[in-house]
Amino acid sequence: MKPIETNQEYSDYVNKKSPDSPILKNCLNAFWVGGLICTIGQFIMNFCQYKGMEQTQASTVVSIVLVACAAILTGLNIFNKIGKFAGAGSLIPITGFANSIVSPAIEYKSEGYVMGVGGKMFTVAGPVLVYGISTSVIIGMIAVLFGA
Amino acid sequence: MGFLQSIDWMQILRCFVVGGIICVIGQILIDKTKLTPARILVIYVTAGAILGGLGIYKYLIDFAGAGATVPLTGFGANLAKGAIEEVKTSGLLGAFVGGVKVSAGGIAAAVFFGYIASLLAKPKIKKQ
Amino acid sequence: MKKVGTQTVMFDHPPTIVDTASIVGPKESQGPLAKYFDQCLEDEFWGEKTWEKAESKIIKETVNMVMSKSVITGEAIDFCFAGDLLNQCISSSFGLRETNIPFFGVFGACSTFVEGMCLASCLIDGGAATNILCATSSHFCSAEKQFRFPLELGNQRPPTSQWTVTGAGAAMLASSGTGPxxxxxxxxxxxxxxxxxxxxxxxxxxxxxxxxxxxxxxxxxxxxxxxxxxxxxxxxxxxxxxxxxxxxxxxxxxxxxxxxxxxxxxxxxxxxxxxxxxxxxxxxxxxxxxxxxxxxxxxxxxxxxxxxxxxxxxxxxxxxxxxxxxxxxxxxxx
Known part of the structure; x- marks a missing residue:
């Protein structure tokens, strides 16, 4: 090996030395867990529609039920194990959004219920709402301009 | 029994596969780009809102159902769809009201259950 | 003491390490070195309400332990050098606030322990102190909370990541003794x-x-x-x-x-x-x-x-x- 002089050389060398994540295994796990969570959502949706609910309502029920399940699993210290195994498989569905709200709420309980639970609840999920809602407002404005 | 018979199993399969693929894309982003979970979620919700705004995402929902609505892209698309629809009935005001209105259920549920969970649960170490 | 070369100091009256103490958390207790630690904890809270309190208790008890092992206590200790990873070194200052020993809070991230021993050795070699206590602590949960994500967040740790050790180590340095x-x-x-x-x-x-x-x-x-x-x-x-x-x-x-x-x-x-x-x-x-x-x-x-x-x-x-x-x-x- 040649002596390393510059930061760039070191960075290349470190990249070579650092093991990659087991991406194939991770993707496989993400695929089936993510697919399964969506499928559970689909069953809930079908059941609501079977009971005579219209689609938008049914879809809201799906969100609420999945969020509630994720909150319970987070509280029971199970969600982080699922997340460790499935990665994006549990992060990308709305369960991941719920987990990102519930986990800081629990963690920062020690800093009190107002600034701890209330304040830190959105440390991870806050940006999602900021960017999601802002984008929707911009799209709404564009829709106004073009008279959609 | 009537409920089970009413299920379109091909639709369930499409839901599973599409939902799975959307997650796999996220996994590749995590492993290849070192993006934090918060950034991945932001990318997904924004991408979903844009695809929803362009009217593309609804085809995916028609095809895969919950496979497209449950991932966070679906949340984004729903925000955009809500804004556009509300604009039709109440103009510019709708741009501000519509998005949150249709996704209020999910957001309120996450806040509420998050609060309840924090009351009941105690932080624990990861045993991994 | 005298400086040699560009940045090394040789001690004329090398301080001796009289004794050391260590307390570790449950995960370290399952590791290959478990039998060498003085005390292994069964849970990360150790009866406290928060991770931060638990870390303070760990360093406090480790310091008490090194004092009783070395039989150098109270006023016989001239100074104390301690530090940790939490903001403004609260584990050390909270853990040691009742010791009544002149206290230097030092920060060198994970190098703190040796940084403290370097400074302590200088004071002892220079004749300004007879006994000096050096201590440091870290806690997986308080470190994750401060530097990374909440523990309940379902994220994956990349293969290059490292696991913060829960525990504390302390060493008693003295001007005379049998070594090392x-x-x-x-x-x-x-x-x-x-x-x-x-x-x-x-x-x-x-x-x-x-x-x-x-x-x-x-x-x-x-x-x-x-x-x-x-x-x-x-x-x-x-x-x-x-x-x-x-x-x-x-x-x-x-x-x-x-x-x-x-x-x-x-x-x-x-x-x-x-x-x-x-x-x-x-x-x-x-x-x-x-x-x-x-x-x-x-x-x-x-x-x-x-x-x-x-x-x-x-x-x-x-x-x-x-x-x-x-x-x-x-x-x-x-």
Whole structure:
């Protein structure tokens, strides 16, 4: 090996030395867990529609039920194990959004219920709402301009 | 029994596969780009809102159902769809009201259950 | 004491390490070094309500333990050097607030333990103190909370990440005793090779360790083979390999007698700790528990203890800053 002089050389060398994540295994796990969570959502949706609910309502029920399940699993210290195994498989569905709200709420309980639970609840999920809602407002404005 | 018979199993399969693929894309982003979970979620919700705004995402929902609505892209698309629809009935005001209105259920549920969970649960170490 | 070379200090009256103490958390208790620690905890809270309180209690009890083991207590102790990773070093100052000993809070990230011992050795060698207490702590849960994500968040840890050691180590230094002695020190420079990945601390700190290591050899004229063991603090598996290879390119072969506390404290395969242990307590507990015993039993007679630190915080990494590293070395000999 040649002596390393510059930061760039070191960075290349470190990249070579650092093991990659087991991406194939991770993707496989993400695929089936993510697919399964969506499928559970689909069953809930079908059941609501079977009971005579219209689609938008049914879809809201799906969100609420999945969020509630994720909150319970987070509280029971199970969600982080699922997340460790499935990665994006549990992060990308709305369960991941719920987990990102519930986990800081629990963690920062020690800093009190107002600034701890209330304040830190959105440390991870806050940006999602900021960017999601802002984008929707911009799209709404564009829709106004073009008279959609 | 009537409920089970009413299920379109091909639709369930499409839901599973599409939902799975959307997650796999996220996994590749995590492993290849070192993006934090918060950034991945932001990318997904924004991408979903844009695809929803362009009217593309609804085809995916028609095809895969919950496979497209449950991932966070679906949340984004729903925000955009809500804004556009509300604009039709109440103009510019709708741009501000519509998005949150249709996704209020999910957001309120996450806040509420998050609060309840924090009351009941105690932080624990990861045993991994 | 006198300075030799560019950054090494040789002590004329080398302070002796009278005794050490270590308390570790449950995960470390399942690791390969478990039997060497003074006390192994069964849970991370240790009866406290918060992680921060638990960490303070760990360092407090470790300090009490080293005082009773060395039979040097209260007013016999002139000064205390302690530090940790939590903002403004609260674990140390809260843990030691009842000790009634003049207190120096020191921060060198995970190099704090050796930084404290360097400063303490100077005071003792200069005749300003007879007995000095050095301590450090870290806690996996409080560190994750402060630097990374809430524990309940379902994220994956990349293979380069390291596991913060839960525990505390303490050492009692004195002006006279039967050894082992701290014979010289090589305080490190801040070295930054532009690594930004906070999940790859070993790689960020390895260049600093290399700088200190080579300077130490040049300043003292010693060769790697002079030491029975060269030990770094928490470079982990990746950082260890980098240091070995980079030292080789500079003409120093440390393969045979070099190891890293982060590598030793956990079993990588069964404990899923990825690149190994980290945190102030990594070198603190491994030295206090394992290496000090080896020195006392004369299984090792000359070691170079080099604690490594990543001088970063949550804000700087969010702002995209690279991670400066540091490494402080002391030679401990019988």
């Amino acid at each position: 002695y701290i014979t010289c020190m090589t305080p490190g420079k801040i070295v930054d090779m532009g690594i930004k990945d906070s999940n790859n601390m070993g790689a960020a700190m390895a260049p600093a360790a290399l700088q200190t290591l080579i300077t130490h050899f040049k300043d003292t004229g010693r060769k790697p083979s002079y030491y029975d063991a060269i030990i770094t603090g928490d470079l982990g598996h990746i950082g260890k390999e980098i240091l070995i290879e980079m030292a080789e390119t500079k003409g120093y072969n440390i393969k045979n007698n070099y190891n890293d506390c982060g590598v030793l404290i956990f079993d990588k395969e069964s404990q899923d700790t990825h690149s190994g242990g980290s945190g102030c307590a990594c070198v603190g507990t491994t030295f206090s528990g394992y290496f000090f015993r080896q020195l006392k039993e004369r299984k090792l007679n000359k070691i170079l203890l080099m604690a490594t630190g990543a001088l970063t915080n949550a804000t700087s990494s969010q702002q995209g800053e690279s991670i400066p590293g540091i490494a402080h070395a002391i030679a401990i000999e019988n």
